[in-house]
Each structure stands twice: as structure tokens, then as C-alpha cells.
Amino acid sequence: xxxxxxxxxxxxxxxxxxxxxxxxxxxxxxxxxxxxxxxxxxxxxxxxxxxxxxxxxxxxxxxxxxxxxxxxxxxxxxxxxxxxxxxxxxxxxxxxxxxxxxxxxxxxxxxxxxxxxxxxxxxxxxxxxxxxxxxxxxxxxxxxxxxxxxxxxxxxxxxxxxxxxxxxxxxxxxxxxxxxxxxxxxxxxxxxxxxxxxxxxxxxxxxxxxxxxxxxxxxxxxxxxxxxxxxxxxxxxxxxxxxx
Numbered sequence: 001x002x003x004x005x006x007x008x009x010x011x012x013x014x015x016x017x018x019x020x021x022x023x024x025x026x027x028x029x030x031x032x033x034x035x036x037x038x039x040x041x042x043x044x045x046x047x048x049x050x051x052x053x054x055x056x057x058x059x060x061x062x063x064x065x066x067x068x069x070x071x072x073x074x075x076x077x078x079x080x081x082x083x084x085x086x087x088x089x090x091x092x093x094x095x096x097x098x099x100x101x102x103x104x105x106x107x108x109x110x111x112x113x114x115x116x117x118x119x120x121x122x123x124x125x126x127x128x129x130x131x132x133x134x135x136x137x138x139x140x141x142x143x144x145x146x147x148x149x150x151x152x153x154x155x156x157x158x159x160x161x162x163x164x165x166x167x168x169x170x171x172x173x174x175x176x177x178x179x180x181x182x183x184x185x186x187x188x189x190x191x192x193x194x195x196x197x198x199x200x201x202x203x204x205x206x207x208x209x210x211x212x213x214x215x216x217x218x219x220x221x222x223x224x225x226x227x228x229x230x231x232x233x234x235x236x237x238x239x240x241x242x243x244x
Contacts, residue, residue: 029164036168037083040128040176041097042073044121049100051120055113057106065100073097082217111195118191125177132170133242136163140244167243174238175231184216185209 046068049060060066065073074080078096107113140163181189186209197205 045097047120047124056108059103060100115191118188122177122180125173129173136166
């Protein structure tokens with residue numbers, strides 16, 4: 001459970017974002033993006049731990065990581081620095097939480113169930129994206145609002161705050177889900193590689209995996225447009241499905 005200290009810390013962070021919004025340092029859109037991103041990455045990580053628990057590994061539970069308390073999951077680089085840099089660069093923020101600890105050796109079927117544990121996070125994000133899209137579609141149709149959000153199109157209809165939260169919840173979770181399914185270590189999609197590699201090659205692969213995260217972050221910051229070009233068609237597809 002959250003303590004008064006935890007709630008106070010969260011209140012200070014939210015207050016700083018609101019103050020930044022009011023003073024024009026960052027936009028309301030950026031605040032909404034961050035407020036959507038934080039619970040999205042937390043649910044991503046918690047889902048890894050819960051699936052691991054179901055499969056026999058209680059490491060995350062004993063570490064106190066099966067909680068929605070954001071303080072248990074914040075990674076200084078992935079949860080704060082990376083999203084902030086992307087926002088101030090005028091790009092869609094994406095980030096990650098502190099990885100949930102999993103002891104693969106404790107799983108009932110380590111090689112098979114480790115894939116399930118890894119894919120749980122992206123699947124949760126994709127599910128949340130679909131739910132947000134369905135809710136937004138229902139709300140817009142119910143109110144008789146029609147938006148044309150196709151690339152290059154103009155619309156005089158502004159999204160309400162609630163519409164914006166649903167829209168960005170759908171978009172951010174779609175990005176998180178699809179990005180983490182890329183089969184490059186240490187992303188979750190690399191679990192497929194781990195499953196097909198012979199057991200003797202795994203120690204070397206795990207050493208390589210440890211080195212890939214900082215490399216991936218640097219590449220992401222140096223070439224953000226490549227990520228945008230890669231995922232823009234996916235976001236546009238989501239828009240065509242859910243936005244009337």
C-alpha cells in the first residue's frame with residue numbers, strides 16, 4: 001500500500017507537471033501523455049510478475065513489485081529522463097519502468113513459460129490500447145462527434161480532456177506493445193530468440209543482452225525519427241479502426 005510519503009511524492013510530481021503546464025514550459029498534451037505513460041509501463045511490468053507467479057516464480061512478489069505503486073517501479077532513466085527528453089524534443093514520449101525480477105529457473109517449464117512471461121507485458125499494452133479505442137469510439141459516436149485525424153487532415157473539432165486521455169492511452173499502449181515485440185534484446189520480443197537458441201548458446205546471449213539496453217537507448221535518442229517512421233503507419237491504422 002502507498003504510504004503518506006509516497007502519496008506526497010506523487011502529489012509533488014503531479015504539481016510540478018501542472019505548474020509547468022500553466023507556465024507554458026510544457027503543454028497540456030505533454031502532461032496527458034506522461035500521465036498516461038506512467039500507469040501503462042507499470043501495468044506492463046506488473047503483468048510480467050503476475051504471469052511469472054502463476055507459472056511458479058514468486059521473485060517479483062517477494063520483491064514487492066506486484067503493486068501499482070509507481071514508486072516501486074520508477075527507473076530514473078526509463079521513467080523520467082527518456083520521456084522528458086522526447087517531450088522537450090517535440091516527440092511522442094515512450095519509456096520503461098524498472099524491470100520486474102524474474103527467476104526463470106523457478107518456472108514450472110522454464111524455456112516455454114519464460115516466453116509467456118516476456119510476452120505478457122506487450123499483450124497487456126495491446127489490450128489496453130484496444131479498450132481505450134473502443135471507449136473513445138463509443139463516446140464519440142454517442143455524442144455525435146466525428147473527427148478526421150488522418151495525416152494531413154484538418155479538423156475544427158477539439159478533443160476534450162477525457163477524449164485526449166483515451167486517445168493517448170490507445171496510442172501510447174499501442175506503441176509500447178508493438179515496440180516491445182521487436183525481437184531485439186532486451187525487448188520482450190527477443191524471448192522468441194531465446195526459445196529457439198540451443199541451450200549451450202544462452203550464456204553468451206544473456207551477456208549480449210545485458211549490453212544492449214544502453215545501446216538501444218542511445219540509438220533511440222539519436223535517431224528518433226526512424227522510430228516515428230516505423231510506427232506512424234501502425235498508429236494511423238489504429239485511428240482508422242477506432243476514430244469515427
